[in-house]
Amino acid sequence: MIRLTDQPIVIDDLLKAVANPAAGAIVLFIGTTRDHNQGRRVERLEYEAYAGMAGKEIDAIAAEAASRWPIAAVAIVHRTGVVPIGMASVAIAVSAAHRAAAFEAARFTIDRLKETVPIWKKEFFEGGAIWIGDQCGREGGFVDPALAPGEPGTKG
Amino acid sequence: MIRLTDQPIVIDDLLKAVANPAAGAIVLFIGTTRDHNQGRRVERLEYEAYAGMAGKEIDAIAAEAASRWPIAAVAIVHRTGVVPIGMASVAIAVSAAHRAAAFEAARFTIDRLKETVPIWKKEFFEGGAIWIGDQCGREGGFVDPALAPGEPGTKG
Amino acid sequence: MKVRVLLFASLRERAGRSRFEVEVEADCRVEGLLRQLENDMPFLREVGRFAVAVNEDYAGPERPLRENDEIALIPPVSGG
């Protein structure tokens, strides 16, 4: 299954990828672009990836999820480039015999993905743009000139 | 949004039902028919509902989820009649600004649905059939003649 | 007065019917109806464990019944 795409994510492809007659539960997580963040009116997000490494890190997370929970399959796709409001930037599907494992593994996968996978989002809002993540460091970091005081996270 | 259907569940309809520009996260749960349960080879499940009350109970769960978590929308569909192996019997979609609420509300919704909504599944397996749920009561309950010792749950 | 009784799943199969009407006393409560039904369907005693809904809401044994109420016997649910 592909890990990165610059095209709209096709949810049905993920569901098919994890379909399994031994599975009684599928949990799907979709991260979508919100129209607001920290009081800013968001116009779009733009994602940049270190493609080779991102693919490897995503594979590693999938492997870790499979080692920690009794799941049947996991599929992970992240979109790069511009992601308009309401569209999916990331989708994760997990199938398992029982729902507890599917829920927990899906939650783990998106949490870990946000921590380790080298992908960055730039938020374009009314009046400026900001790279999300730079601002949460204690040491400050830098931002584009036009922007409001930033906090992490434009996404679910 | 419809609550009960005797047709295959269309996942895309649920995703559309909860789509919201203010949402950064969608969590979807799908319960599918497993090919095995408690060592029995399952051939299919058949669901029966007390339709009027089931719809009301599903609405009540959706309302409770919305009151307990800051979610944008929730959609719930349960299929009735025969559900073949690998097909969805129930699907729940929740959208929210942030993923924690979406995950928790989705988990709550399926857990509660399994406790309160008057829907029953009959498991048809190699050599017999059994109404799931009857066997988990301390007082016993009854089962079809042909069956193996039963435990609750053919589903995730 | 008349009330309507609905049976589902295992209870429906065991009884061989899914709905019927029954004549009860005017001051009948849920528990009284159940005792009356057990005469006709003694297996209800063995089953031991089912919930009751009156007009599509779960109801306890003390719930008074009214003319034309719809009473459903609800075996352990197993949706999902």
Place this chain on the structure above:
Amino acid sequence: MKVRVLLFASLRERAGRSRFEVEVEADCRVEGLLRQLENDMPFLREVGRFAVAVNEDYAGPERPLRENDEIALIPPVSGG
């Protein structure tokens, strides 16, 4: 020896370039490369907080470099 440096996101924009080669000592480690890069890109000092990957794996400051290694400067990730 030569190594390749990749910059992403805010670092890429700030530097105005996304990849370049740099000549380093044969016994150079990650921390040595970073000090060398800071001469050319003093803003790396202000930034203060980024991870480093060598050949697509996260690496610490002591990691020795080899000819043709690909070193990526990784600002706080924000995928998802």
